[in-house]
Amino acid sequence: MLGLLVRLSEYSPAFRRFLWRRWYQYLAGYDVSYWHFMNYGYEPLEPSGERLELLPSDEPNRYSIQLYHQVASAVELRGLTIAEIGSGRGGGSSFVHRYHKPASTTGLDFSAKAVRFCQRTHQLPGLSYVQGDAERQPFESASLDAVLNVESSHCYGSMPRFVGEVHRVLKPGGHFLFADFRVPEVAAELPRVFEQAGLEIVEHQEITAEVLRALSLDSERKLKLLEQHVSSRWLPTFRRFAAIEGSDVFEHFTNGTFVYHRYACRKPV
Ligand SMILES: C[S@@+](CC[C@H](N)C(=O)[O-])C[C@H]1O[C@@H](n2cnc3c(N)ncnc32)[C@H](O)[C@@H]1O
Numbered sequence: 001m002l003g004l005l006v007r008l009s010e011y012s013p014a015f016r017r018f019l020w021r022r023w024y025q026y027l028a029g030y031d032v033s034y035w036h037f038m039n040y041g042y043e044p045l046e047p048s049g050e051r052l053e054l055l056p057s058d059e060p061n062r063y064s065i066q067l068y069h070q071v072a073s074a075v076e077l078r079g080l081t082i083a084e085i086g087s088g089r090g091g092g093s094s095f096v097h098r099y100h101k102p103a104s105t106t107g108l109d110f111s112a113k114a115v116r117f118c119q120r121t122h123q124l125p126g127l128s129y130v131q132g133d134a135e136r137q138p139f140e141s142a143s144l145d146a147v148l149n150v151e152s153s154h155c156y157g158s159m160p161r162f163v164g165e166v167h168r169v170l171k172p173g174g175h176f177l178f179a180d181f182r183v184p185e186v187a188a189e190l191p192r193v194f195e196q197a198g199l200e201i202v203e204h205q206e207i208t209a210e211v212l213r214a215l216s217l218d219s220e221r222k223l224k225l226l227e228q229h230v231s232s233r234w235l236p237t238f239r240r241f242a243a244i245e246g247s248d249v250f251e252h253f254t255n256g257t258f259v260y261h262r263y264a265c266r267k268p269v
Contacts, residue, residue, distance in 0.1 A: 090114075106139075
């Protein structure tokens with residue numbers, strides 16, 4: 001069902017915007033203080049190099065954090081002014097701010113409830129959260145060194161309008177660091193959308209297999225959490241949303257109905 005809704009929403013921007021906004025407003029109402037991430041995660045297929053060292057308090061969220069790390073590591077963020085669009089429950093902006101050390105990080109989300117949760121939960125100098133729309137961002141033109149966007153853009157009404165906004169708010173030479181899933185025919189259009197907005201693609205990686213590996217490894221833990229916090233009526237919906245092993249959304253990643261891509265783009269000087 002969730003898979004069908006995502007497919008339908010590919011063809012109707014208004015339906016897509018309505019559907020996802022209602023869903024995330026609802027989710028933001030869950031006052032679970034340690035629930036900080038809403039992405040499918042990332043785990044390398046071959047252990048290459050050093051494993052990301054995390055504080056013990058960050059370990060439970062390793063796979064979601066690794067997705068952020070993979071996206072954010074495309075460029076050096078230390079000392080920069082950055083924003084994350086679609087920051088959700090705020091764990092990603094907090095991780096990037098603490099480990100990649102930008103000078104300032106602003107998480108933006110459409111859900112006012114999620115923003116209030118983040119403002120209470122993640123309090124650090126230089127880290128802030130604001131309510132706003134990805135397609136009409138409240139940032140000055142040419143004010144940001146980098147914009148991050150993790151597993152949020154599939155909710156937007158217009159990808160070209162969003163990427164146009166990213167181009168506007170980036171300084172010349174600034175970077176757009178992106179990851180999300182799509183059906184393959186829509187994923188194939190992404191490079192054209194980035195380039196038509198005036199961004200150059202500097203890195204691209206299909207990460208479906210790595211996301212699937214994270215989903216497999218994290219399924220048992222996530223299911224236990226869902227069983228603790230979600231009523232039995234809502235459990236089937238949440239199993240799909242979280243792409244728990246055995247759900248149709250997990251199958252969609254296995255059989256190629258959904259593919260997951262990461263890009264790093266640059267606004268030319
Ligand atoms: C799957 S969650 C991902 C959250 C976070 N990036 C993470 O990885 O944990 C998608 C988020 O995008 C937000 N979102 C959806 N449409 C948006 C829009 N038009 N503007 C800003 N945020 C939006 C939702 O409210 C939700 O918090």
